[in-house]
Amino acid sequence: MGMTEKQLKSSNKPDKEMPLVQYENVTKKFGDVEVLKGLDLEIKQGEKVALIGPSGSGKTTIIRMLMTLEKPSGGVISLNGEPLWHKKIGDKLVPADEKHLRKLRSDIGMVFQHFNLFPHMTILRNVTEAPIHVLGLSKEEANERAVDMLNKVGLGDKLDAYPEQLSGGQKQRVAIARAVVMHPKVMLFDEVTSALDPELVGEVLQVIRDLAKETDMAMILVTHEMDFARDIADRVVFLHNGQIEEEGHPEDIFETPESERLQGFLSRFLNT
Amino acid sequence: MTWNWEFAFEIFPEIASAIWLVIGITIGAYIVSLVLGLVLTFARRSSFKPLAYLTYGFIEFVRSTPPLVQLFFVYFALPAIGISLNKYAAGILTLGIHYSTYLSEVYRSGIDSVPKGQWEAARAMNFSKIQTWFRVILPQAIPPVIPMIGNYLLVLFKETPLLMAIGVGEFLQEAQLIGASNFRYLEPITIVGLLFLLLSYPSAVLINKLEQRSKLGFGTRKN
Numbered sequence: 001m002g003m004t005e006k007q008l009k010s011s012n013k014p015d016k017e018m019p020l021v022q023y024e025n026v027t028k029k030f031g032d033v034e035v036l037k038g039l040d041l042e043i044k045q046g047e048k049v050a051l052i053g054p055s056g057s058g059k060t061t062i063i064r065m066l067m068t069l070e071k072p073s074g075g076v077i078s079l080n081g082e083p084l085w086h087k088k089i090g091d092k093l094v095p096a097d098e099k100h101l102r103k104l105r106s107d108i109g110m111v112f113q114h115f116n117l118f119p120h121m122t123i124l125r126n127v128t129e130a131p132i133h134v135l136g137l138s139k140e141e142a143n144e145r146a147v148d149m150l151n152k153v154g155l156g157d158k159l160d161a162y163p164e165q166l167s168g169g170q171k172q173r174v175a176i177a178r179a180v181v182m183h184p185k186v187m188l189f190d191e192v193t194s195a196l197d198p199e200l201v202g203e204v205l206q207v208i209r210d211l212a213k214e215t216d217m218a219m220i221l222v223t224h225e226m227d228f229a230r231d232i233a234d235r236v237v238f239l240h241n242g243q244i245e246e247e248g249h250p251e252d253i254f255e256t257p258e259s260e261r262l263q264g265f266l267s268r269f270l271n272t
Numbered sequence: 273m274t275w276n277w278e279f280a281f282e283i284f285p286e287i288a289s290a291i292w293l294v295i296g297i298t299i300g301a302y303i304v305s306l307v308l309g310l311v312l313t314f315a316r317r318s319s320f321k322p323l324a325y326l327t328y329g330f331i332e333f334v335r336s337t338p339p340l341v342q343l344f345f346v347y348f349a350l351p352a353i354g355i356s357l358n359k360y361a362a363g364i365l366t367l368g369i370h371y372s373t374y375l376s377e378v379y380r381s382g383i384d385s386v387p388k389g390q391w392e393a394a395r396a397m398n399f400s401k402i403q404t405w406f407r408v409i410l411p412q413a414i415p416p417v418i419p420m421i422g423n424y425l426l427v428l429f430k431e432t433p434l435l436m437a438i439g440v441g442e443f444l445q446e447a448q449l450i451g452a453s454n455f456r457y458l459e460p461i462t463i464v465g466l467l468f469l470l471l472s473y474p475s476a477v478l479i480n481k482l483e484q485r486s487k488l489g490f491g492t493r494k495n
């Protein structure tokens with residue numbers, strides 16, 4: 001099922017030693033509520049990881065902390081071995097400043113549930129704005145990169161449209177293009193199809209599938225689409241109550257789940 | 273006392289000659305308020321708390337004291353600590369500062385209406401703070417409040433007679449002088465009212481047009 005091909009591909013990658021992303025004993029509290037309780041998680045270069053779990057289990061929080069949208073309460077998140085939220089001064093870790101965050105953030109991209117396109121910019125500008133002003137590409141280079149990517153997601157004919165003129169599925173494909181042209185090392189997807197009408201889900205999932213096959217970006221995908229997770233992921237992580245309850249190869253997770261909670265979670269999905 | 277057309281025609285040019293001064297003061301004060309208003313908006317949101325609180329205090333203070341008192345303070349009291357301004361500069365600065373506090377409130381309401389997701393997308397695209405403000409947030413925050421911003425131009429314009437108090441020769445000052453030397457106030461003061469109407473009304477129409485335009489979405493707007 002294309003699975004073996006992908007496994008081959010990902011096991012060929014150089015530098016498998018150092019994880020690209022590493023969560024070490026990461027905790028997160030909102031007020032008095034501890035929503036993540038000592039998370040340990042590693043993502044290798046190029047690895048595609050699906051995060052599944054019931055509502056409120058902490059999936060979104062995990063990826064938002066990596067995108068630097070939410071600050072962890074404890075523990076260390078590292079990217080390429082460098083702490084994200086801390087700066088090393090000598091042996092000491094001090095809180096990171098904006099400059100440090102910006103440097104590391106350049107390897108991370110994110111696609112949001114509600115697209116968050118810039119409504120005042122055309123589709124083309126949505127995709128070229130950051131390459132020009134953040135990466136410092138020339139306008140021509142940025143345009144070329146953007147048009148190329150927009151063609152790939154099937155929106156080459158919408159360059160001059162504004163976001164509000166697109167369907168949800170089209171918007172989400174633009175959002176994916178906007179993140180990919182920054183060439184991040186890891187892309188984060190937070191339930192990117194759950195705000196879409198059912199008939200538009202397929203086109204967006206297909207774009208992500210193609211992307212996963214073509215690129216060596218790592219991906220962390222929060223999703224409720226189990227077939228999709230199974231299809232695309234090298235590894236599936238099941239969360240419950242702010243902790244990893246079970247993780248493994250998609251086939252193992254979906255065929256022979258061990259924990260009762262995962263069995264329960266999956267059966268609810270398969271029956272509805 | 274009845275209306276004297278001859279007298280009215282005779283004094284009209286004299287009063288109207290203040291038009292450039294009035295327009296100059298209005299525009300000068302408006303620019304000060306637009307720019308300073310934005311500075312106050314940023315300062316108030318600063319993560320450096322003392323600055324944020326100080327700005328908040330300044331805004332509240334300026335808004336709750338009468339502009340006339342502020343004008344006297346700037347023109348008559350500041351020289352005591354070595355800041356002497358001529359009456360035009362004092363007038364422009366006072367009106368500008370006064371209205372900057374209102375404009376900062378307008379900006380703030382515009383900024384608050386930009387969804388949180390836009391800030392997050394800007395961060396995910398790794399924009400700097402300044403890029404986030406000027407490329408993402410303000411272009412969305414300002415258009416909806418353009419009518420309010422424009423309206424303050426009119427309000428400010430109508431506030432210019434205040435400067436008569438420090439001897440600026442705007443419309444009312446001119447009319448007052450003419451009235452006093454001819455013992456006729458009906459025509460001069462009526463002309464002042466007329467001049468304000470003549471200048472305000474077209475501006476109001478223009479602002480109304482802007483308002484219509486800013487109601488359109490981004491996709492349907494030209495350019």
Ligand SMILES: Nc1ncnc2c1ncn2[C@@H]1O[C@H](COP(=O)(O)OP(=O)(O)OP(=O)(O)O)[C@@H](O)[C@H]1O
Binds near residue numbers: 053055058060062
């Ligand atoms: N900004 C916040 N303030 C307070 N509580 C929050 C905040 N964000 C998340 N939480 C809480 O943290 C917990 C985990 O939330 P999170 O959004 O990570 O869950 P999730 O697994 O993504 O759930 P869902 O499937 O519903 O999206 C939830 O109980 C949620 O209510």
Ligand SMILES: [Mg+2]
Binds near residue numbers: 059060191
């Ligand atoms: Mg979530």
